[in-house]
Amino acid sequence: MFVPELERLNQKQIKAFQEIELKKLLHYLNTNSKFYQEHFEKHQIDLSKIECLEDLTKIPVTTKDDLQNQNFDFVCVPKHQIIDYVTTSGTLGEPVVFAMTENDLERLAYNEFISFACASGDSNDLYQLMVTMDRRFMAGLAYYSGIRKLGAGVVRVGPGNPGLQFDTIQRIKPNAIVTVPSFIVKLIEYAEKNGIDYQNLGIQKAICIGESLRNADFTLNTLGQKIKDKWDIALYSTYASTEMGTAFTECSAGKGGHHHPEMIIVEFLDDNDQAVEPDQAGEVTITTLGVEAMPLLRFKTGDICYHYTDPCVCGRTTMRLGPVIGRKKQMIKFKGTTLYPPAFYDILNGIENVENYIVEVSTNTIGTDEITIYIGTKSPSEWFEKQIKDFFRTKLRVAPNIIFESISEINKRQFPELSRKPITFIDRRV
Numbered sequence: 001m002f003v004p005e006l007e008r009l010n011q012k013q014i015k016a017f018q019e020i021e022l023k024k025l026l027h028y029l030n031t032n033s034k035f036y037q038e039h040f041e042k043h044q045i046d047l048s049k050i051e052c053l054e055d056l057t058k059i060p061v062t063t064k065d066d067l068q069n070q071n072f073d074f075v076c077v078p079k080h081q082i083i084d085y086v087t088t089s090g091t092l093g094e095p096v097v098f099a100m101t102e103n104d105l106e107r108l109a110y111n112e113f114i115s116f117a118c119a120s121g122d123s124n125d126l127y128q129l130m131v132t133m134d135r136r137f138m139a140g141l142a143y144y145s146g147i148r149k150l151g152a153g154v155v156r157v158g159p160g161n162p163g164l165q166f167d168t169i170q171r172i173k174p175n176a177i178v179t180v181p182s183f184i185v186k187l188i189e190y191a192e193k194n195g196i197d198y199q200n201l202g203i204q205k206a207i208c209i210g211e212s213l214r215n216a217d218f219t220l221n222t223l224g225q226k227i228k229d230k231w232d233i234a235l236y237s238t239y240a241s242t243e244m245g246t247a248f249t250e251c252s253a254g255k256g257g258h259h260h261p262e263m264i265i266v267e268f269l270d271d272n273d274q275a276v277e278p279d280q281a282g283e284v285t286i287t288t289l290g291v292e293a294m295p296l297l298r299f300k301t302g303d304i305c306y307h308y309t310d311p312c313v314c315g316r317t318t319m320r321l322g323p324v325i326g327r328k329k330q331m332i333k334f335k336g337t338t339l340y341p342p343a344f345y346d347i348l349n350g351i352e353n354v355e356n357y358i359v360e361v362s363t364n365t366i367g368t369d370e371i372t373i374y375i376g377t378k379s380p381s382e383w384f385e386k387q388i389k390d391f392f393r394t395k396l397r398v399a400p401n402i403i404f405e406s407i408s409e410i411n412k413r414q415f416p417e418l419s420r421k422p423i424t425f426i427d428r429r430v
Ligand SMILES: [Zn+2]
Pocket: 250, 251, 252, 253, 258, 312, 313, 314, 315, 316
């Protein structure tokens, strides 16, 4: 298994490495980025005073709004150097365009190479890609080039279409799949319905993207357990985003996504943009390293995570990122409790006969958050509604409104035309 040398050094050495890279980045931004030139000037930042990682707090953060409002002011290179354009998924607001140079594409390939290696990958593996390479999506392309760099094999099937997925597994015999975990549940259902002996087709592992597989204590969540109960393959969680251009991927220990310090500086901030205590959850805030076209400095991702700094059994000494508890903007204050949508998903994923769902939050007449869950099921009944509410009361001590709809209606609402991934949360709060 390949581990970059940097990822075995002690924390002090890693920090020293990042501080050298940070100084290079600040100089680069000040020379090439319209947005950051103005940002430094507006906030009267003396870059010579930024010596160590702790000094980063002297520079105000970059937000999603900044990226949306001044998208092309972030581009640091002339147009002729840009090779590839992608967009963010736009789950929260308008999508943002990201441009990449040849070096950025190479960096992205390296990032996925070390990430797949972290997830026990090597040149003997053959991966079936169950995600799109198109639709302005960065990740599909990144996986493909990372797997190439690893020297492993790859077969590009794309998302959906369980029939074609199994036909490929039977014909080409990959030993690994790359997919969103909820699609594995669909694959199992399809195989069971069609008499496919899916457990004995040679698939050994799944690199899972887009959805959490674990609870905060690293035990499998309902979705992870649902897969594992039926299909005993190794599951590797990975967390990434277009803005970061970097992945945090689990090793076989399954104790959080490993930080690759040559790619990115990570801070965990509270509501006032101050570092949280080491044992507290904070907003993942990133500074990209080695990015040429659109580097970001102290970008607040909106994702809330815990982090862990004790060394891992795999030999890496780098920080590990816990599962995303939720998105900051999606925080719900409900009857005195603070909740994030993933807590609802985890319960819904475990209820039999709940085929699909959308969680909607709105503002009620007294100005507080109101939660309604639209559930697609073949068997709506008052009894079932009560049963679902009881599940919520037991686990979260609150019960949302439940509205049953047809499975196809929910499916239609989950996949509006421009969406690349299913919409499971709608925020109608004012
Ligand atoms: Zn590890």
